[in-house]
Amino acid sequence: TTSIFSAVEMAPRDPILGLNEAFGADTRTTKVNLGVGVYFDESGKIPLLDAVKRAEKTRIESLPARGYQPIEGAPAYNQAVQKLLFGNDSPLLAEGRVVTAQALGGTGALKVGADYLRRLLPDAKVYISDPSWENHRALFETAGFTVETYPYYDAAARGVNFDGMAACLKSLPAGSIVVLHACCHNPTGADLTEAQWREIIEITKARGLVGFLDMAYQGFADGIAEDALALNLFAASGLQFVVSSSFSKSFSLYGERVGALSIVTASKDESARVMSQIKRTIRTNYSNPPTHGGSVVAAVLSSPELRNVWETELAGMRDRIRTMRQSFVQKLQAKGVAQDFSFIIKQRGMFSYTGLSADQVARMQNEFGVYAVSTGRICVAAMNTRNIDYVVDAVAAVL
Numbered sequence: 001t002t003s004i005f006s007a008v009e010m011a012p013r014d015p016i017l018g019l020n021e022a023f024g025a026d027t028r029t030t031k032v033n034l035g036v037g038v039y040f041d042e043s044g045k046i047p048l049l050d051a052v053k054r055a056e057k058t059r060i061e062s063l064p065a066r067g068y069q070p071i072e073g074a075p076a077y078n079q080a081v082q083k084l085l086f087g088n089d090s091p092l093l094a095e096g097r098v099v100t101a102q103a104l105g106g107t108g109a110l111k112v113g114a115d116y117l118r119r120l121l122p123d124a125k126v127y128i129s130d131p132s133w134e135n136h137r138a139l140f141e142t143a144g145f146t147v148e149t150y151p152y153y154d155a156a157a158r159g160v161n162f163d164g165m166a167a168c169l170k171s172l173p174a175g176s177i178v179v180l181h182a183c184c185h186n187p188t189g190a191d192l193t194e195a196q197w198r199e200i201i202e203i204t205k206a207r208g209l210v211g212f213l214d215m216a217y218q219g220f221a222d223g224i225a226e227d228a229l230a231l232n233l234f235a236a237s238g239l240q241f242v243v244s245s246s247f248s249k250s251f252s253l254y255g256e257r258v259g260a261l262s263i264v265t266a267s268k269d270e271s272a273r274v275m276s277q278i279k280r281t282i283r284t285n286y287s288n289p290p291t292h293g294g295s296v297v298a299a300v301l302s303s304p305e306l307r308n309v310w311e312t313e314l315a316g317m318r319d320r321i322r323t324m325r326q327s328f329v330q331k332l333q334a335k336g337v338a339q340d341f342s343f344i345i346k347q348r349g350m351f352s353y354t355g356l357s358a359d360q361v362a363r364m365q366n367e368f369g370v371y372a373v374s375t376g377r378i379c380v381a382a383m384n385t386r387n388i389d390y391v392v393d394a395v396a397a398v399l
């Protein structure tokens, strides 16, 4: 008898995980992995934040029973998320217009949101930025959508092709779903200005588009409230929209899978009905979220003392990335590199689109053991004062 799996084909490898495997197998002691999507501290490690440590210790010492959570997660967590996204005094929260469900990281929030929108708007297409986080397309396609792109990055100008983006959005049919990076665009590090966000919101309104704001890096650009600018402009516009948010980076809780899906509705009554549908989506996927990560985040956010510790630690991560950007550019200059890399200082978040070609990236990997994504994306947060000179040498050598 033949196995039911005998004709199964090997699925393509995730490009970034493939890079990690190659890096792991590299025996050079000088190797550096700039391909990751993770914040490393100055010592090259994923930090366990002090605020997290303290909240975890308290939780473990209290030896809580492990009952099921509500389908949408703990109310304390969901309320803390809403305040972080929209601000303590948001009229939307007072009016009961935001529905929030704990999700398995930002990815889980995107997936629950995508599954729900697919039932709500079965004829809609989804538009993602060109380029975008590599999982956006597959995620929305797997939910059943046709996925197209809107122009976003202008490689020559090293910034946003705003005219192209705006013209494309103006041409979309009503009900189209537009996935927007709320801050720290992955992979380019190029964000919209406030004036540009306002224009996108006007187009969204005029065309009847559905904004899906993905915020995976709140606090990594300018600050917690500052990075929520796009969300709050959408909130003030009176539009309905969707937000996926993640604590993977801002709390350095990657493996705990802590995120949230929030949906802004027109009324409290709509919220109740939308929440009932979100719960249906969650119930038939994984029933309810895990307890640990969400309770730790909720404890930190609701304790003035721990929150203060966390905000300081988050600022520390943000500042270290900024320092690495400046240092990288200065060192390239000092090395006598003719090309102007100062755009790297203006890019926001963990990543930098360096403009290095796939060939140059391959040479850095082969000749130096410096790994980057073939698109030229590097993780600035993987550099530190000990490896940066080596990285600069590698970049200068392949230019």
Ligand code: PLP
Residues within 6 Å of the ligand: 037, 104, 105, 106, 107, 108, 133, 181, 186, 214, 215, 216, 246, 247, 248, 254, 258, 259
């Ligand atoms: N959205 C974007 C734009 C991201 O860059 C990431 C992570 O790399 C995610 C979502 C997923 O976040 P999480 O790891 O919390 O699922």
